[in-house]
């Protein structure tokens with residue numbers, strides 16, 4: 001103990017760590033009416049760390065070669081002690097990450113937390129969602145089974161309908177005319193290199209922005225729920241008399257993380273086949289097209305939208321417009337009110353939009 | 368000794384279909400071409416055979432009747448190995464060429480000893496051309512009461528039912544485990560030999576032997592019931608989820624205290 005205290009003192013006199021802890025943590029106050037939704041960000045951090053750890057463990061045995069990938073994943077699943085668990089953590093974790101990302105986004109949507117001065121928070125978050133979808137898409141190919149091969153073939157084929165550059169873009173993505181060895185190489189590089197790095201950087205920016213502006217005040221349990229920011233000069237949103245982050249809100253974070261882990265492990269241990277259907281135990285075969293090729297659940301809505309329109313390019317354009325609208329939402333919705341019930345038009349549109357997305361997903365699942 | 372017989376039979380079963388299939392499958396052999404166009408007595412065997420387990424494994428007419436399946440003019444020439452219709456007493460030897468383990472049991476049984484004196488041959492129970500996968504259903508009042516009463520037959524059936532059910536259950540579990548990406552090869556290999564040993568045993572008609580062997584096989588099967596990883600994750604899962612929930616509870620209690 002004495003020895004540890006000496007080390008701590010040695011660091012403290014040089015860096016003032018004690019000051020960081022007391023001033024920034026115990027002195028870091030959150031709004032009095034802060035709610036559990038504010039802890040989803042911490043849950044997301046934990047999920048990302050878990051993906052990194054399990055991903056690196058998978059890399060110990062995974063071989064990114066079309067003749068060996070499938071067998072190496074089978075080897076991980078059957079021969080390596082705890083390998084099955086690690087793979088399930090990673091594969092189920094990727095779906096759960098998307099799910100929690102969406103919940104995080106919806107909560108911010110309804111509480112109006114994206115409003116000024118937090119446009120950049122929303123934008124970085126939106127790009128994090130895109131990157132998470134990208135890392136899942138690229139990771140999905142890696143086990144090189146029938147499902148992953150054909151889902152990737154269909155997904156990359158979408159790009160071909162873009163005028164002028166379509167064909168070239170598909171070849172760039174695939175590294176050839178067909179999904180093959182070079183596609184695997186590209187996707188692997190993106191999945192374990194570029195995309196995790198970009199996500200880590202963007203998470204850093206996201207957190208930096210939150211530190212600079214302070215946490216928003218939720219619009220519940222207050223008389224005046226309009227946005228207080230006037231835009232004249234930079235102000236840090238302080239919450240005098242609020243709840244200290246440490247230990248109070250930190251405990252809320254821990255509760256949410258524990259509850260998340262419980263849900264997550266229910267899927268991992270009892271229903272893993274929801275995320276890894278039995279068709280994914282068949283190695284990829286470019287000569288045999290399965291009868292119905294479905295993407296992962298988070299792409300089902302996109303998939304169904306594409307099928308709905310007579311030509312792919314129209315379907316793609318519609319989706320691009322919808323995504324752009326979502327990305328630019330804080331610049332489009334400039335209203336002052338933050339409470340969802342006091343801005344019924346917005347809430348109606350948002351709920352309809354979410355229901356539409358869920359409807360398309362379910363339709364895509366059963367079509 | 369019995370073990371060797373089974374192994375030889377397995378080898379035959381594995382080798383025969385592939386060699387036969389390679390020689391015969393690509394073109395329709397002349398026996399079938401010509402016989403299909405003949406009157407019922409000669410063409411019925413063709414239609415019956417076509418849906419049999421032997422057809423599925425490429426065991427063609429000449430495997431049992433001899434002759435040359437490639438030369439239409441001389442196909443039924445004894446000089447080409449044609450043997451004609453086997454006499455009832457030579458049927459066990461014919462089938463025994465491939466089903467050695469079964470035939471050995473049969474020859475030592477009351478049925479084998481009564482061969483030529485009113486006892487059943489292989490085809491009495493299995494048929495000659497419409498042979499399908501065998502099961503305990505074959506032991507029925509319809510099949511077993513033409514020559515004697517049903518009580519002994521029933522005893523044998525009762526002695527076998529439980530092990531039969533266990534084998535079927537394990538087969539089902541293997542397909543499930545397979546669909547979960549679990550390596551079932553060792554389990555399947557073990558099951559394969561146990562299964563063959565068990566089903567061949569019926570032909571001995573020896574209830575004591577069947578009981579002894581069934582008990583032995585059941586013990587072996589029970590040893591496999593934990594294999595393959597099924598269920599191993601279940602308890603761990605309950606514990607892991609339980610701990611996470613407990614942690615959530617603990618944190619919320621501390622939080623209540625502080626707030």
Ligand code: HEM
Nearest residue numbers: 051052055056058059062091094136139140142143192196
């Ligand atoms: C940031 C979040 C991440 C997400 C959402 C994600 C998602 C995925 C997905 C969906 C798969 C296919 C799942 C399967 O069927 O097994 C996968 C596989 C894989 N991932 Fe990740 N991943 C992430 C981060 C990482 C990181 C950081 C690494 C390594 C540094 C990594 C390494 C791997 C490897 C080696 C595989 C192939 C093995 C396998 O398919 O089981 N992943 N990932």
